[in-house]
Amino acid sequence: MKVILRNPRREVDVDGKRRVKDLLSELGILPSTVLVIRDNELLTSDAVVGGDDVLEVRPVMSGGSGAGA
């Protein structure tokens, strides 16, 4: 599957099937810090991904003085 990461934008290819929580763990990402999106739908950590899936892993953090505005 193809995994699209943001800030900075980059793509990684991952072989095999696994749960979202295991994929994020391999990528060193805490589940509560990202939305995981497939086919314009949000996935929970127990969803199984792989094969021809294209996933976007979108960070949710905003910061600096910009937070909140």
Place this chain on the structure above:
Amino acid sequence: MKCRKCGGTASLELRRHNAAFCSPHFIEFFRKQVAEAVHRHHMFTTDETIMVAVSGGKDSLALWDVLIEDGYRTAGLYLDLGIFDYSKESRAKCEAFAAARGLTLHVERVAEAVGAPIPVVQQATRRPTCSACGLSKRYLMNRAALEHGYPVVATGHNLDDEAATLFGSVMHWQTDALPRQSPALASTHPKLVRRVKPLYRLSELETAAYAFLRGIDYIVEECPFAKGATSIAHKQVLDRLEEASPGSKHNFLFGFLDRARPAFERVENVELHECTSCGQVTTGAVCAFCKLADLVKRRTS
């Protein structure tokens, strides 16, 4: 994972609530949390028009969306910081959002008010960028609301923002900052408008999920100056705590608001004056914003 309410496929897991929701029930949950915040802190009524400070990011556009959906009268305020393509793109997102809903968007340019865009202010003052930027935003939000006659400004600060700010204040024992940290700051002077944070009960993950599920086109890219900001480091520390113990951020912030904040409130009232230069409210003779603008003028001329 199944939705707690209907048993359908869940879109989002909320570990701190030990729950998961499908898209429609998550949106219902989100709106209830905002309604609870507004009600609990008497933030505003449907008789008032709320100025919503928007940056083009997920939080502020989610806030604007939920207030519109709940039937409030609103107008937007975008502060153009002059941060290269980031500001151009974020402004375009706000303009598109307002135009699609037929709502007013006021735009204030920081460069016009302070004498230079934020990147030049940062170079001229050698202060942390977020510090000068935050000061300018607070000043301009209040000034714009006064000028346009709005009684209240709503910002998109979420639970993570508030917990990180509290963490920073406690780390440095800024006892003067602690009583000012509140979901609603009343107007304590005729030239100070009310400031409210209706998203303070919702996490960053939840505001992002709401914005996504509502189809809001927001800027995902981070402000280029936020990299390395202390507030980000504090959020990362709290994220690790939350991962190990869901609900930590909530307990930290809500425990402070419910039980600790009153202990830091000052007995004596702070005396407020009008700045001798611009007429806005300050505790001294000249306000911090005018001092910043003066410094920028001297160092860039």
